[in-house]
Amino acid sequence: MDFRLSPEQEFFQRAVAEAVDRMVTPLAQEIDEKDQFPWELWREFAALGYLGIRYPEELGGMNADKVSCMLFYEELTRGSVGFAQSVIMNALMGTHFLYRFGSQSIRERCLIPAIQGQKIATICFTEDQSGSDLAATRTTATRAGQGWVIQGTKMWITNGPLCDFATVLATTQPGSGMKGLNFFLVEKGTPGFSPGQVIHKLGCRGTVTGELVFDKVSIPEENLLGGELGKGMVYLGEILNEVRAMTGAMALGISRAAFDEGLQYARKRVAFGNPIGAYQLIRAKIAEMATEIQAARLMVHYAAWRMDQGLDCRNEAAMAKMFATEVCLKVVDEVTRIYGANGFAQEYSPQRFFRDARFLLYGGGTHEILKDFLGRQIVGKA
Amino acid sequence: MDIFVLVKTVPEAEARMELLAQGSGLRVEEKWELNFFDAVAVEQAIRMKETMPGVTVTALSYGPRSALEGLRKAVAMGTDRAIHLEGPELPWAEPMEVAWILSQALRKEQHDLILCGRKATDDEAGQVGPMVAGFLGVPYLGPALSLELEKSQGAIQVVRDLGGARERVRCPLPAVVSAQKGLAEPRVPTIQGVMKGMRLQPEKMSPEAQKIPGSGWSLRGFLQPPGRPPVCLVEGQDAVSKARELLRLLREEAKVL
Numbered sequence: 001m002d003f004r005l006s007p008e009q010e011f012f013q014r015a016v017a018e019a020v021d022r023m024v025t026p027l028a029q030e031i032d033e034k035d036q037f038p039w040e041l042w043r044e045f046a047a048l049g050y051l052g053i054r055y056p057e058e059l060g061g062m063n064a065d066k067v068s069c070m071l072f073y074e075e076l077t078r079g080s081v082g083f084a085q086s087v088i089m090n091a092l093m094g095t096h097f098l099y100r101f102g103s104q105s106i107r108e109r110c111l112i113p114a115i116q117g118q119k120i121a122t123i124c125f126t127e128d129q130s131g132s133d134l135a136a137t138r139t140t141a142t143r144a145g146q147g148w149v150i151q152g153t154k155m156w157i158t159n160g161p162l163c164d165f166a167t168v169l170a171t172t173q174p175g176s177g178m179k180g181l182n183f184f185l186v187e188k189g190t191p192g193f194s195p196g197q198v199i200h201k202l203g204c205r206g207t208v209t210g211e212l213v214f215d216k217v218s219i220p221e222e223n224l225l226g227g228e229l230g231k232g233m234v235y236l237g238e239i240l241n242e243v244r245a246m247t248g249a250m251a252l253g254i255s256r257a258a259f260d261e262g263l264q265y266a267r268k269r270v271a272f273g274n275p276i277g278a279y280q281l282i283r284a285k286i287a288e289m290a291t292e293i294q295a296a297r298l299m300v301h302y303a304a305w306r307m308d309q310g311l312d313c314r315n316e317a318a319m320a321k322m323f324a325t326e327v328c329l330k331v332v333d334e335v336t337r338i339y340g341a342n343g344f345a346q347e348y349s350p351q352r353f354f355r356d357a358r359f360l361l362y363g364g365g366t367h368e369i370l371k372d373f374l375g376r377q378i379v380g381k382a
Numbered sequence: 383m384d385i386f387v388l389v390k391t392v393p394e395a396e397a398r399m400e401l402l403a404q405g406s407g408l409r410v411e412e413k414w415e416l417n418f419f420d421a422v423a424v425e426q427a428i429r430m431k432e433t434m435p436g437v438t439v440t441a442l443s444y445g446p447r448s449a450l451e452g453l454r455k456a457v458a459m460g461t462d463r464a465i466h467l468e469g470p471e472l473p474w475a476e477p478m479e480v481a482w483i484l485s486q487a488l489r490k491e492q493h494d495l496i497l498c499g500r501k502a503t504d505d506e507a508g509q510v511g512p513m514v515a516g517f518l519g520v521p522y523l524g525p526a527l528s529l530e531l532e533k534s535q536g537a538i539q540v541v542r543d544l545g546g547a548r549e550r551v552r553c554p555l556p557a558v559v560s561a562q563k564g565l566a567e568p569r570v571p572t573i574q575g576v577m578k579g580m581r582l583q584p585e586k587m588s589p590e591a592q593k594i595p596g597s598g599w600s601l602r603g604f605l606q607p608p609g610r611p612p613v614c615l616v617e618g619q620d621a622v623s624k625a626r627e628l629l630r631l632l633r634e635e636a637k638v639l
Contacts, residue, residue, distance in 0.1 A: 049572050
């Protein structure tokens with residue numbers, strides 16, 4: 001059993017950390033305050049090539065193993081959650097089905113420009129009446145000649161209002177639940193495809209999130225992303241574990257950012273003649289946070305390692321997402337307490353971490369859904 | 383044109399360091415990075431390569447296995463070659479020994495310009511570059527704030543940082559130039575560069591350790607520097623009350639007024 005990262009992975013993590021420390025972290029507070037997409041940073045960061053981290057080198061990527069991907073997600077999120085969420089959408093969920101099923105033309109038109117950061121990608125699941133319950137998806141794809149017509153409205157779409165293309169979950173058999181679900185590519189400029197209302201969020205600001213409206217949007221046959229109709233949920237299953245572990249890695253990123261700030265503050269803030277880090281109750285907080293972050297990291301890396309080994313990791317990925325996020329919620333709370341009243345001030349970063357951490361509760365499965373899933377897996381179907 | 387950059391791997395600024403008993407040694411957390419001033423030198427070399435045809439840049443390092451980390455970074459930034467002179471697994475080496483071994487390796491390679499950082503951020507010695515120049519019998523210029531190549535003349539012009547003043551110097555090649563902060567801002571490597579760094583298989587050379595000139599240098603031990611007093615945040619409702627409190631602290635506690 002070897003828990004060490006390889007020298008190559010360690011070097012990769014340092015390289016990402018340096019890029020984040022120099023380019024992203026200094027802008028994090030500004031990104032949060034303005035709540036605007038940081039276009040200049042996006043262009044500069046995309047030029048480094050990290051948006052293609054999980055795709056083959058011939059497409060401009062790195063073909064990174066999953067553990068390295070987790071290191072990337074963690075480091076980037078440590079810099080700025082708002083920026084990280086947009087990047088990760090382009091690097092993972094927003095482009096996966098184009099890589100997996102897209103024609104050569106789609107790859108050239110959408111995938112490669114997205115890897116280069118020239119196009120912004122997204123994926124659309126959620127609707128006003130369906131989030132966790134994907135079987136209730138009401139957006140439809142209806143056969144029309146040699147193509148399809150998409151009809152419906154999607155909500156809570158990361159990058160949605162800015163996107164150049166979207167992978168859309170729609171049902172081809174309304175009323176048939178999961179069996180009718182499939183993924184379709186819809187590109188900006190297609191008549192009937194338009195952004196709706198922007199959602200103003202508590203945290204993860206800087207990522208533009210909102211509605212996407214599909215009003216009788218006609219798309220060609222090649223935009224059906226998947227070889228076989230009705231297999232959308234099977235295809236989603238291929239990426240779900242990675243998305244869950246990734247969310248856990250993002251939780252690690254916020255936890256580390258908050259922990260580092262809290263630690264520095266505990267060392268320099270003086271009360272009753274000593275740095276507050278000299279007092280047992282503050283040390284206990286530091287010790288507990290460090291321990292739980294370490295445990296969360298082991299779980300995230302273990303899930304990713306199983307993915308790299310081709311082993312089943314459904315439980316491990318769900319556990320990692322849930323545990324790392326709960327640890328993150330605790331860490332950001334404790335750090336605001338270490339900061340005292342300053343933790344309540346907009347001028348300091350703990351309040352940002354406190355707000356951002358909430359964002360992780362929903363993506364990759366709510367914890368209520370994950371606990372239900374894990375319970376069924378462990379207990380067995382009654 | 384062949385440019386060599388002498389690179390050293392140093393502990394990260396945030397790596398934990400711990401004195402062993404009675405200062406007999408130093409335990410350093412294994413977090414390594416390319417010495418900052420060497421990264422500046424690498425950047426300068428790569429910029430010359432990017433703006434002039436026919437330039438080859440080689441990173442050269444002497445040291446234990448951790449030296450690979452600095453070489454990986456140099457390659458990620460864009461050097462064409464990386465050579466590792468494998469040294470013993472010791473945390474410290476005498477600057478003259480390092481300079482001698484590097485200079486012996488350089489004698490075996492075609493070199494027109496040798497760049498290095500003005501000092502390493504771990505030992506702050508700043509001796510290796512000048513001594514390499516001495517062993518090779520070539521000019522040494524540094525710390526350099528700018529560097530211009532007069533290729534047709536086979537010479538360089540360097541602006542040296544003299545603290546409060548600057549000095550423009552010209553000398554023929556080959557020469558050794560040490561890089562000062564400001565010479566060139568080290569780039570953030572692209573993912574393609576990072577992959578090259580990850581896959582690095584450096585050229586290995588055995589250090590020529592015979593006949594190392596003795597300097598009488600010996601490491602006698604490490605001492606703990608005095609700790610810094612804790613930072614005191616001045617409290618107050620507004621700038622005026624904070625200024626009053628600051629004055630009180632300076633007068634009554636620091637006793638400097």
